[in-house]
Amino acid sequence: AAAPASADTLKKIKDSGAISLGHRESSIPFSYYDDKQQVIGYSQEFMLKAVDAVKADLKLPNLAVKLVPVTSQNRIPLIQNGTIDIECGSTTNNLERQKQVSFSDTIFIIGTRLLTKKDSGIRGFPDLAGKNVVTTAGTTSERLLRKLNDDKKMGMNIISAKDHGESFLTLETGRAVAFMMDDALLYGELAKARKPADWHVVGTPMSREAYGCMLPKDDAAFKKVVDAAIAKTMTSGEAEKIYARWFMNPIPPKGLNLNMPLSDDMKALFKNPNDKALE
Amino acid sequence: MGYDFDWSSIPGALPFLWEGMKITLDITATAIAVGIVWGTLLAMMRLSSLTPLSWLAAGYVNLFRSIPLVMVLLWFFLIVPRLLESVLGLAPGSDVRLASAMVGFALFESAYYAEIIRAGIQSVPKGQVAAAYALGMSYGQAMRLVVLPQAFRNMVPLLLTQAIILFQDTSLVYVSALADFFGAAYKVGDRDGRIVELLLFAGAVYFVICYSASLLVRYFRKRVGA
Amino acid sequence: MSYAWHWEVLLQPAASGDTTYLGWMLAGFETTVALSLAAWLMALLLGGMVGVLRTVPGRLWSGLAAAYVELFRNVPLLVQLFSWYFVLPELLPPAWGDAYKQTNPFLQQFFAACVCLGFFTSARVAEQVRSGIDSLPRGQKNAGLALGFTLAQTYRYVMLPMALRLIVPPLTSEFLNVFKNSAVASTIGLLELAAQGRQLVDYTAQPFESFIAVTLLYMLINVFVMAGMRWVERKTRVPGYIGGK
């Protein structure tokens, strides 16, 4: 590969004898801490598959693994400055970000939908006109919602909360009638609610997005190793087991069950792994 | 509707919260120690009759005092380590979060401490320096034996007050995802959907600690005033 | 450093609204300034009153004032902000709380941030006012009373004018702190300067440009505040009076 020396991640890993993994702290169920401060989650399992592939590729079975928690604000700079070699969490692969970093094969596909109270009468996006709607700052949902508001002149008041927890708090305390976000994350928040039975996820997905692992830009060799690991997990059928573990069964720390069935998009992805941004 | 409080997350999270508190205390202690030493040097530079030295110190102090702490922390987390890596040839990717938070806080606090210490030195009557010189002491002896002991005694309340502010401000390390006490509380709250409860709990803990510390300040103030 | 600088993104049209990213940043700047000024006004009024109360004879008032100061000084700003924004409306009678929560979210955020910063800063201002009053020669109060002024008149004509002059320098740093502290308002979703900076990182993926621009804007505020306060200091300088530096 003709990657520039500065992005030769495999060599860096080999020389330092360690790989640094960027993970999220509370992106349930993708990447988060359990009550023993272990990093767990759907994306984390994929990241570990990638690590195994790197170990095999470099023939370093004892490669040290360093875990670095990241936030949605600092994850891109941290990849860029080499603090972390790979980040698998809930990061959307889009063209803008591709200018700064590279993405691996997609590991998850979400649709942006709405979380609302069962008795709110809201069935889909058109019902939001003139209402207070919350979403999380810095997400693609926020962009979509703003664009929708601008384009269709819906007169929504859009509240941008700092993180998903705060978004849900805004919804739960009645400040907003709906919370727009990636459906997987909405199921996660719903599961944490004081009364999960009061809430449901509604609406046809506004958009579909692909989550990928972020990698240093233009490092084809490294990307190849990671992509191969992800593709193998999917085509071998192991990915479905991982999915079931995190989305159809009780998960730590509180034994919540997200009960989110496997979507058609995901089924297609597992059959045909790729690294396309969905836009 | 009345908020339906649920404090059940807290007991299980205590070990994690304690880990966070240790980080908070580590940062606070480092920043105080470095802040006092470096702050004293800066203050003496600022009061020095060598203009370049005093300008340098004044520039440093004013720069750090004009930027929000959050910004300072971001700079020290994201940008300075990269420069250092290329300069010092550090292994890229080392986990610099704690180190960068400590360095950022220490340098930031030094600017504030320098001002307090400068005021403390200036609060010692000029006659004391004259008396020390008149007894044949050198500049160093006059500072060490006469001026600084009195200055620090006058400053203890202010230094402690600043330390309390610093202790509260460590919550800003959330920008580097470092789990200090506040960050730990928030993360537990976010994970369990009990943010309000955890933050009220954190607030109560902060209040108890800071209030006890401010009682200490009052005690010192009385002793100094006497 | 493998960073691609793209300062021109600041001038590109923003993702929403009829403006550029620079326009976003300036809108955040305006919010920061408006929020800080409103909070500062509140802090001056409240802090002045509480500071004076702390020095009046009589245990009750000075004790209440002391409790006020301790409460607002010893809880981190972030926690206070959360309490104002999320907890307080829940403690109102449900009908009021619900009505309040349906008002414009921007106003709710602005109000909570302003009240929070106002109270937080007022505790610090109160301490400065108190120390200013305490640092006046004790004889000044007696001189005022001896001329037949009531206690209130003595404060109004004799002690406060001088005490306030003495505390202009420490108040300057408190004033600067209001601007710096206003950055926490981003945590409840208010789009002030720091929040816009972060939003820019998300939308343009050019973190350094945005940090640098935000830092510069904060420094700009600093320069203005310092110049303004220096002007106040000069305007209120007492001829022949050699106050502390």
Add this chain to the structure above:
Amino acid sequence: MISIRGVSKHYGSFQVLTDCSTEVNKGEVIVVCGPSGSGKSTLIKCVNGLEPFQQGEIVVNGISVGDPKTNLPRLRAHVGMVFQHFELFPHMSIAANLTVAQEKVLGRPRDEALERGLKLLDRVGLKAHAHKHPGELSGGQQQRVAIARALAMDPICMLFDEPTSALDPEMINEVLDVMVELAQEGMTMMVVTHEMGFARKVAHRVVFMDQGRIVEDAAKEAFFATPRSERAQQFLAKILHH
């Protein structure tokens, strides 16, 4: 005019004044002296209610100072007081220092207040300084302004608390001269001072205090000729020696 009867005062358990009694008649000048910490300042501050006291009674011009019903500000407006450290208001011009209380307390129109202020400023020899601020005057000048300020309220009597002890030696006399003149015009005065030359010249009586008690209260001549108490003798010996 001023009658002090059995006044006692303590701070916590510390007794500052013990059973002090004396009288100042109209037109009389009384000098109060005594060692440092003997309670002179405290006693004189009790007279216009600047310090509360626990026992005894002080009556000024027929009004009981200790009575909670007494309107103290109104009483104080007519009792002039001059302090050791002048206590001019540093943020006001000299003219404003002289007029502010006339306007705000006595309710005099500004013109009248200014006229009266300037007249008194002229009398203490400082008319030319009306526009300056206190910080721009020497200590002696400031103290003369302070006397003028008190006089501008048309006081029925004047209290002085060590008016010259914060002054440079050269300036002491310019202040004492003003006070002597005032005494000679018949102003009722109670003066805490160590300036025995002043006492010799104009005092009618000298009160000597020690440890919160009035130890001696005698006509000037008797006091200087033969102080009765040993403590007063020692004190006089000490301050008149070199």
Add this chain to the structure above:
Amino acid sequence: MISIRGVSKHYGSFQVLTDCSTEVNKGEVIVVCGPSGSGKSTLIKCVNGLEPFQQGEIVVNGISVGDPKTNLPRLRAHVGMVFQHFELFPHMSIAANLTVAQEKVLGRPRDEALERGLKLLDRVGLKAHAHKHPGELSGGQQQRVAIARALAMDPICMLFDEPTSALDPEMINEVLDVMVELAQEGMTMMVVTHEMGFARKVAHRVVFMDQGRIVEDAAKEAFFATPRSERAQQFLAKILHH
């Protein structure tokens, strides 16, 4: 012993001292007086190099003070100085105040320094207070400690800058008594003071300053009998009047 020749000094454009010259011989006591701001303190501080000066020369015990090569700390260690506000070190006990410079500057062993300190403390009548801190003593006592502290360095001459002007009247004499005794034992002394009683008693010469100049420099008798300059006459009149 001390020879001041044509010394001038200015702060920026403000001339504080203009062409001052005088001599102090071994065993002589010189009193310096003059109005406030006339430069007395500045002059005396120039003598041990606490203030730099721009022109002229000061030679103390054969050493030129203004010479950049002079080791000023070593010179100062042997010139005792007593200040208006005592300037004891408030954070040290009286004993430590007396010994710190002996140990750190002269390098005396602790025992020896303490012995010498206590001897001098006894001499100024304060032996019982060695363990106290300065804040626990009265002004007069503090000033006597300050004199003892200077003497503990075995000075070849002593400089006093208004040593009694911050004292209560009663305490002035206890300090002057110590100074008189010192003078009578033959110590070389340069004393800024307004205490003309002291000057009359022990001074050999009186130096009168005005606006930074030495206006009069005369034997004591001549100065008090017939001051030549008008300014000195006025000054004497002012401070000796009441």
